[in-house]
Amino acid sequence: MKILTVDTSSNCSSVALSDGASLLGEYLLGEDRLNSGRLFASIAKLLESARLAPTDLDAFAVAIGPGSFTGVRVGIATVKGLALAAAKPAVGFSSLAMLALNSPYCGFPVAPLFDARKKEVYAGLYRVTDLPEPLREDAVLAPESFLATIDEPTLFLGEGAVRYRDLITATLGDRARFAPFHADVPRAAAGAVIACDLARQGRFTPLELLNPTYIRPSEAEIAKQKRDASNSIS
Structure with missing residues (x-):
């Protein structure tokens, strides 16, 4: 096809x-x-x-x-x-599902983030195998609000993850994982x-x-x- x-x-x-x-x-x-x-x-x-x-x-x-x-x-x-x-x-x-598919079979939930401006992010949470499976609906919210819902090791990627990397690390500690830079695109x-x-x-x-x-x-x-x-x- x-x-x-x-x-x-x-x-x-x-x-x-x-x-x-x-x-x-x-x-x-x-x-x-x-x-x-x-x-x-x-x-x-x-x-x-x-x-x-x-x-x-x-x-x-x-x-x-x-x-x-x-x-x-x-x-x-x-x-x-x-x-x-x-x-x-x-x-x-x-x-966001498309972005999540940059990291299939990573073993963690995948959180694709776009910078939504206004101190917010477009955020998703996916389990990714051959295809991305949404674990919750895509949303727009403050990064602090999204991070408050993360309770297990999670892979972050995308321009939003790059912009808010320090915040993500400070909030989640060793639960935060980051994809290599090529996967942010x-x-x-x-x-x-x-x-x-x-x-x-x-x-x-x-x-x-x-x-x-x-x-x-x-x-x-x-x-x-x-x-x-x-x-x-x-």
């Missing part, structure tokens, strides 16, 4: 092309990850190198968050457009593993329902809530 997977949910975005259990190619994008020209160029190069057209693919896949509000929207819009043009199905998956190739499993089960997402999972409201939504509250008082 040939799948093109896109992740633009964090500071380091990527695109991957897979065929069943084979990775045909992957591009990691830097700070200008949201440059649509570069994103589409990377996709075009992957397809060209595999001598495939979008219509040759079986499905498209995308990380739906949580993560960068703008980034998640760009990734989903890209996949929706490609899937619609090629008349192919699409699947969405958690960006989300990989579309890991997302492709999740996408392939979903596609084989026929668990495709209708394009009209392929939407971001922000977990918390955006700044625009917060501003609207404040305006509505002010108007209701007046």
